[in-house]
Structures are given as C-alpha cells and as structure tokens.
Amino acid sequence: MDVANNQVVEFLENQRFFTAMCIGKKGNRYHLLTHLGREMNLPETRFLHVSPQRIKTATRNEYLQELRSIFAKRDILKTAINIPELWELVRDDREIWSPTELTGLAFNVEDIGPDHEAAVIRAVIDEHVHFKFRDGMIAVQTAENVGRLLEQKMLEKERLERLSAGLGWLNTIWGDAKDKLLYDAKDPDISYWVEAIKDFCIKGEESGYAAEVKGLFKQAGLNRPMVPFYTLVKTGIWGEDENLELYRFDIKADFPRSVINHAMELARSTLDTKGLRDLTETCIFTIDGPETTDIDDALSFERCGNGLELGIHITNFGAKIDPGSPVFEEALSRATSIYLPDLTIPMIPDILSSNAFSLNKNEPRAALSFFVKLDKNGTILETNIERTLIRVSNRMSYEDADSEIEKGGIFSEAYQLARMLQSARIEKGALPLPIPELVIRFDSEKGVMIKLTNPGPARFLVAEYMILANRIAAEFLRDNFIPALYRSQPPPREQIISGAETDIKANFRQRRLISKGGLVKKPEAHHGLGLAAYTTVTSPLRRGLDLLMQQQLDSFLRCGSPLHDIEGLEKMSATLQHGLAAASAIKQTRMRYFVLKHMEGRINMPLDAWILDTGPHKVVAVLSDYLMPVELPKRPGSTYSMDQDIKVNIKKVNARENILKVDWCNGTRH
Structure with a gap:
C-alpha cells in the first residue's frame, strides 16, 4: 500500500522502536522524520505498523512534538498488555492472528485505535517468547x-x-x-x-x-x-607460583579417603617373616640424601675370595599390596612419585613410603635381595634373588659414603667394581652421558637459587648397583618365562661420541640424538645402558613399574607362579605410561618455570653460553649456568663454530608466560 505524506509509521532500527511521519517518497523508498528528529529513507518492507492517522500541524517542531507524544503513548499502552495471559487465551484457537484481532483481545476498552495496535506489536516483539511477529502477522508459539x-x-x-x-x-x-x-x-x-x-x-x-x-x-x-x-x-x-600443570593433568598431592584408610590398615599389619631368609645380623646400610624419607633400597658388601659379594636389598612392598586394592590402584594411576623443586607428590601415602615400608634404621623389614658375586675385575660370577628379612644398621648420607670411598677399604673396592661394571656396559654400546644436574633450592631472602652439581662417587656407586639389580631382575624374568614389562631403548639416531666421553658439550649434543625408550612385554635391548634386557624393580615405593615387577618376582619365588598375567600387565602398562607422561610434562614445565624465574633477576646481565648448533638464520646456544638451549639470530657477516664460547644477554623473560628472549652481548667475539 502507498503511505501518504504526514501518515504515521512504526519501524525498528538497532533493536529500538521508532515512530515516524512520512514526508515524501522517491522510488520505492519513503522519506521519514522520526520522533528523535532524524530524517531517514526506508522501504515499506521495513515498516512494522502503518497508522491511518495523519499529523496535521504546521512547523517541524510541532511535528516532532506530536511524534514524541504518539511514541510515549504507545510505550505506556505496551506496559498494560499481559502477553502470557493473551497467549493462554488464543493458544488453542489458531496459529496466525492479525495485529488488529489480537489488539481487540489485549485491551478491554471500547475506544481502540492504531496506537493500541502498535503497542501490541511492540509488546510481542519485545517479549519474543509467546508470539512471533512476521510479515505483518503474529504467530502463536507452541507450548514447547x-x-x-x-x-x-x-x-x-x-x-x-x-x-x-x-x-x-x-x-x-x-x-x-x-x-x-x-x-x-x-x-x-x-x-x-x-x-x-x-x-x-x-x-x-x-x-x-x-x-x-x-x-x-x-x-x-x-x-x-x-x-x-x-x-x-x-x-x-x-x-x-601456582602450578597450573597439576590442574591440567588432574594430579593431586593428597589421597582419597579410601586410599588413606587402606594405607593405615597396611601400616598396622604384622610383619610376616615366614619363608624369609634372616639377614638381620648382616651389616646393611642405606645411602641417601638427608632429606630423603622414602627409602626403598639398601646395600651390603662382603668380601668373597678375590672379589666381593654385593647385596642389593629392596623393601618388599609388593608382597603386601593386593591387585585391585585402593593403594594398588592409586599407585598404578599415579605411576610414579613426582619430585618438583617446590613440592613432592608421592605415589603412595607417606605412612607407607616413609614409615611402614621405608628401610628406616633398626626397623625389621621384608625385602627382596639381589646377591651378586664379582671378581676383582668386575666380572659377574654368580647372581641370586631371595626373599629376606633385613634390618638396616647404618643410614649414610652421600657425603658419608664419599668419605668411606676415599678412605680405601671395602667401600673403595665396591666403588672400583661399580666403575668396572659401567666400563663393561660402555664396551657393549652404553652411553652414560654424564651431564651436571640442575638443582633448584629456595631461600627466604634470595628467592630461587640454582646450581649445577656433578654426582660424587657414592651417587655413582648407588646408581650403578641399582642398574645391576634391575638387570638381574630382567634376566631372571626372561629366563623363567615370567610375564613382565621391560624397558627398552633403540640406538641413537646418530652416535657422535663414545660412551666414555666426559666433555659436557659433546654429551649435550649426543643427548639431543638419543632415541625415546619405551615399555615392552618382551625383552629388547636397552642401548642407552648397553644391556640386552632391562626392567626396574629397585624403587617400588616410588615407581609403579617397579612395584609390578617386584610382585612378579616375589610371587614366583614364593609359590612358583607370577601374580599378573601378560594381558593384565599390558592393560596396566597403558595406565603407567599415561601417568609417566603426565609426570614428565609436569616436571619439565615446573623446572623451566623456576629457571625462568631465576633469570628474571638477571636481565641484561652477561651470561656464559656455548654454541650447540647453527642454522640458516639462527644459532642454538646453551646457557652454561642453566644448561638451557636458546635461540639467537645470526648476525650478517659473522661466522660461528660448534662449541664456541659466547656471551649473551637476557633481553626479556617472564616465567609465568614462559617467555625467554636472549641476544648477543656487545663485544661477543664472532
């Protein structure tokens, strides 16, 4: 229909209602004056309502005054409409209504005009639940x-x-x-x-x-x-310093109530010594850091002919924990204890790991003992695994053991044999890759403190004898066809050094070429250790794999059959690997966070580094104080060589945002 001049129309613009008057037409668009004094051109399709009424005044201000009066009147009328009641009244009659028909039902008055009808349209559009306005008609919405x-x-x-x-x-x-x-x-x-x-x-x-x-x-x-x-x-x-990685992997430091209750029950249980070889009179000692509370391995040395008989004694936690029990399932799920700079997240509750099953001094404990006879050249003459009863008579720190090694005597002999064992593995392809350990500590005044430490003789001795016990366990499992999970590692992608290399730069380069290891159900070579078969059993309080393999050994030694079948181990392997991957990611991220936090106090300070690798546009260097790789842009006209010592500056670092940017120090030799 045609809209005449001075005729009142209603439209929507940016979800707002406008009352306007037609003041002309050009083509298919109408020239309008709105109640706000704005002039617009709109097609008829934009109109919500066209009133038959016309405004009869003379001046623009009078037009605007009348438009505003109409607009306000319609807003007041809109508030008097009860849309839900109107919907209830018509919902069962028919689906489509004209605005005029609904207006007659919405207002219980005799004098109903275009302003009432426009108010109904406004109310329907504003409420947009019970009715829907479309193409000039009003549709009744279904109850659904x-x-x-x-x-x-x-x-x-x-x-x-x-x-x-x-x-x-x-x-x-x-x-x-x-x-x-x-x-x-x-x-x-x-x-x-x-x-x-x-x-x-x-x-x-x-x-x-x-x-x-x-x-x-x-x-x-x-x-x-x-x-x-x-x-x-x-x-x-x-x-x-909130550790968001723990939330990302849903890792909790505390334990569910069911696990705590079960742990308390295990801690109260009586030590069963039946079938155990009594070694409580043997001189058995532990070597650990002073802060260690979860002690799961101990040693004994006895002279035997021209060599030594080593005893590697592992707390027999596996013998006491039943598959499917709360502690077992929790240990399997966690897969490992996680040691972070600011937090330790244990695999099992402290009442077990630091008390009931820890090899604490003077406390009788059930153990799985690995006996090894070595001649003076480090040749393995005989091995044996037994279920034993032990009592640790001496708790030694690494410093205590280092002193004993320096004095000579049986500790020095055991240390030399450990070196011979490693040399034999290196001859078979092992790559020990000795690289200093980054240690992070906290000081209330200085904040984050970082240093690099090299393992002393005692740490080396303990590590080598744990490798030996794990090797013996793997060979025993293999030779007796006991279902097991083995650790394997393919050869490095490229071998650029010998296993005897001690240079940190060379070892760092080689480490980047090491292949990723895995868990397998049949023995495969572990090239990093130079062994044909390898598993881990020496930390059952801290590693889920060690707990499972200890259970296999203990059950076979006790009754001649394993506790777990291969199908069960395969399922548990998947759970373990998931937990180990999470633990590794958490530890790596947390270590980097505190390293970057330490660097925040060293912005624009010159730092020592060496070149690890070069590319077309960038140089990869290693920060000497942190053993952390960083990238630097190549400078035009400069030449760079592998292992070249350089100086760099930290230009920007933010631990929380994981940002680290370094640049060359001025004066760095190229």
Whole structure:
C-alpha cells in the first residue's frame, strides 16, 4: 500500500522502536522524520505498523512534538498488555492472528485505535517468547517453544546479572578501593567467575568458559594476557607460583579417603617373616640424601675370595599390596612419585613410603635381595634373588659414603667394581652421558637459587648397583618365562661420541640424538645402558613399574607362579605410561618455570653460553649456568663454530608466560 505524506509509521532500527511521519517518497523508498528528529529513507518492507492517522500541524517542531507524544503513548499502552495471559487465551484457537484481532483481545476498552495496535506489536516483539511477529502477522508459539524460549530468557537474565556482578568484582580487585573484600565464597555469582577463570587459566582456549571469561575481562578493560591468572592471585585463591600443570593433568598431592584408610590398615599389619631368609645380623646400610624419607633400597658388601659379594636389598612392598586394592590402584594411576623443586607428590601415602615400608634404621623389614658375586675385575660370577628379612644398621648420607670411598677399604673396592661394571656396559654400546644436574633450592631472602652439581662417587656407586639389580631382575624374568614389562631403548639416531666421553658439550649434543625408550612385554635391548634386557624393580615405593615387577618376582619365588598375567600387565602398562607422561610434562614445565624465574633477576646481565648448533638464520646456544638451549639470530657477516664460547644477554623473560628472549652481548667475539 502507498503511505501518504504526514501518515504515521512504526519501524525498528538497532533493536529500538521508532515512530515516524512520512514526508515524501522517491522510488520505492519513503522519506521519514522520526520522533528523535532524524530524517531517514526506508522501504515499506521495513515498516512494522502503518497508522491511518495523519499529523496535521504546521512547523517541524510541532511535528516532532506530536511524534514524541504518539511514541510515549504507545510505550505506556505496551506496559498494560499481559502477553502470557493473551497467549493462554488464543493458544488453542489458531496459529496466525492479525495485529488488529489480537489488539481487540489485549485491551478491554471500547475506544481502540492504531496506537493500541502498535503497542501490541511492540509488546510481542519485545517479549519474543509467546508470539512471533512476521510479515505483518503474529504467530502463536507452541507450548514447547515457549518453554524453551522462557528457559533461554531466564538463562540470559542470569548471565547478564552474573556479568554485572563479575564486572563489579573485577573493579573492586583492580581498583583503588581500600579494605576491599576480594572474594566472597558465599556469593554464587563470584564463585561462578572464580571457577570459570580457574578453568580458563588451566585449559586456555579449550575451556568451555573461554569466550565468557575473555568477554568479562574485555568489558572490564583488562586486556593483558595474564590478568585472569593474577586476578586469582590478588584474591588469595592461587599463589604467584601456582602450578597450573597439576590442574591440567588432574594430579593431586593428597589421597582419597579410601586410599588413606587402606594405607593405615597396611601400616598396622604384622610383619610376616615366614619363608624369609634372616639377614638381620648382616651389616646393611642405606645411602641417601638427608632429606630423603622414602627409602626403598639398601646395600651390603662382603668380601668373597678375590672379589666381593654385593647385596642389593629392596623393601618388599609388593608382597603386601593386593591387585585391585585402593593403594594398588592409586599407585598404578599415579605411576610414579613426582619430585618438583617446590613440592613432592608421592605415589603412595607417606605412612607407607616413609614409615611402614621405608628401610628406616633398626626397623625389621621384608625385602627382596639381589646377591651378586664379582671378581676383582668386575666380572659377574654368580647372581641370586631371595626373599629376606633385613634390618638396616647404618643410614649414610652421600657425603658419608664419599668419605668411606676415599678412605680405601671395602667401600673403595665396591666403588672400583661399580666403575668396572659401567666400563663393561660402555664396551657393549652404553652411553652414560654424564651431564651436571640442575638443582633448584629456595631461600627466604634470595628467592630461587640454582646450581649445577656433578654426582660424587657414592651417587655413582648407588646408581650403578641399582642398574645391576634391575638387570638381574630382567634376566631372571626372561629366563623363567615370567610375564613382565621391560624397558627398552633403540640406538641413537646418530652416535657422535663414545660412551666414555666426559666433555659436557659433546654429551649435550649426543643427548639431543638419543632415541625415546619405551615399555615392552618382551625383552629388547636397552642401548642407552648397553644391556640386552632391562626392567626396574629397585624403587617400588616410588615407581609403579617397579612395584609390578617386584610382585612378579616375589610371587614366583614364593609359590612358583607370577601374580599378573601378560594381558593384565599390558592393560596396566597403558595406565603407567599415561601417568609417566603426565609426570614428565609436569616436571619439565615446573623446572623451566623456576629457571625462568631465576633469570628474571638477571636481565641484561652477561651470561656464559656455548654454541650447540647453527642454522640458516639462527644459532642454538646453551646457557652454561642453566644448561638451557636458546635461540639467537645470526648476525650478517659473522661466522660461528660448534662449541664456541659466547656471551649473551637476557633481553626479556617472564616465567609465568614462559617467555625467554636472549641476544648477543656487545663485544661477543664472532
């Protein structure tokens, strides 16, 4: 239909209603004057309602005054319409209604005009649940659609209220207000945001809350990447050094109640000595760091002809824990104890690992003992595995054992034999790759402290004899056809040094070429150790694989049959490898975090480094104080050589954001 000049129309623009008057037409578009004084050109298809009435005034201001009066009247009429009641009245009659028909039902008055009809259209569009306005007609929504739309509307209302509460909360946290309440756990809206921000900080873009959290901080004008994390720090919910990797992998330091109860039951159980060889009068000692509490291995040395008989004694935790029990399942799930610079996450509860089954001094313990007779040249003459009863008579630190080795005597002989054992493995292709260990400590005044340490003679001795015991275990399992899981490692992708190499730079380069090892159900060569078969049994309190293999050995020695079949071991292997992968990722990330935190105090300080590798555009160097590879841009006209000593500067570092950028020191020789 044609709209005449001065005729009143209604339309929507940016979700707002406008009342306007036609003041002309050009082609298929009408020239309008709105109640806000704006002139617009619109096609007839944009009109929601066309009134028969015309405005009869003379001046522009009078036109506007009349338009505003009409607009206000329609808004008032709209508030008098009860849309749900109107829907209940017509829902069962028919699906489509004209605005005029519904207006007659919506208003119980005699004098109904175009303003009433326009008000009904406004009410239907605003409410958009019970009716739908389309092509000048009004459709009645089904009960199913109404229910769904009402739920959506309620959720949207809750979202907006929650957003408002979140914005107010962020303003309190990041604003200048004093004596502010940073976190009220009883406030459901704030608790919602706390959990949403946690999830976003942990999972990033994979979080189901990602869009919502980013929208909150954007509206709050807080756009820096780490603001969500530091919001939780400011509220005291997280610490500045919070370990997000533990949340990402769902690793918990504490144990479920069922596991604690089972652990307490095991700790109270009586030591069963039946069938155990009594070694309580044998001089057996442990060698560990002073901070170690979960002691699962001990040693004994006795002269035997021209050589020594070694005793490697492992706490027999496996004999006491039943498959499927709470402690067993938890140990299997965790796969390993995780030792971080600032936290230890044990595989089993402390009441077991540090007390009931730890090889503590003067406490009788059931053990699995590996006896090895060696001649003076380090040749293995005889091996034997027995179930034993032991009592540790001496707890030694590594420093104590180093002193004993220096004095000469049986400790020195045992150390020399350990070196011979390693030399024999190197001849078979082993690559020990001695590289200093990065040790991180904390000081209340100095903060993060870092140093590189080389293992002393005692650490080497213990490590070599644990390798020996694990080798004996693997060979015993293999030779007796006992289902087992073995550790294997393919040859390096390229071998560039001999196993006897001690130069740190050469060993570092070789380490980058080492192949990844794995768990297999049949014995395969472990090229890194130079052994034909290898497993681990020497740390049953700290490693799930060791616990399983100890159970296989103990059961076979006790009753002639293994505890687990190969199908069961394969299933448990998958669980172990999942846990080991998580533990490795957590440890690697946490070590890097504290290294970067230490570097934050050394920005623009010259650091020693050496060149590890060169590419077309970049140089890979190793920071000498941290043994951490970094990339540097090549400078035009400069030449670089492998192992070249250089100086670099830390230009930018942020531990929380995992950022490290280095550059050449001025004056570095090229």
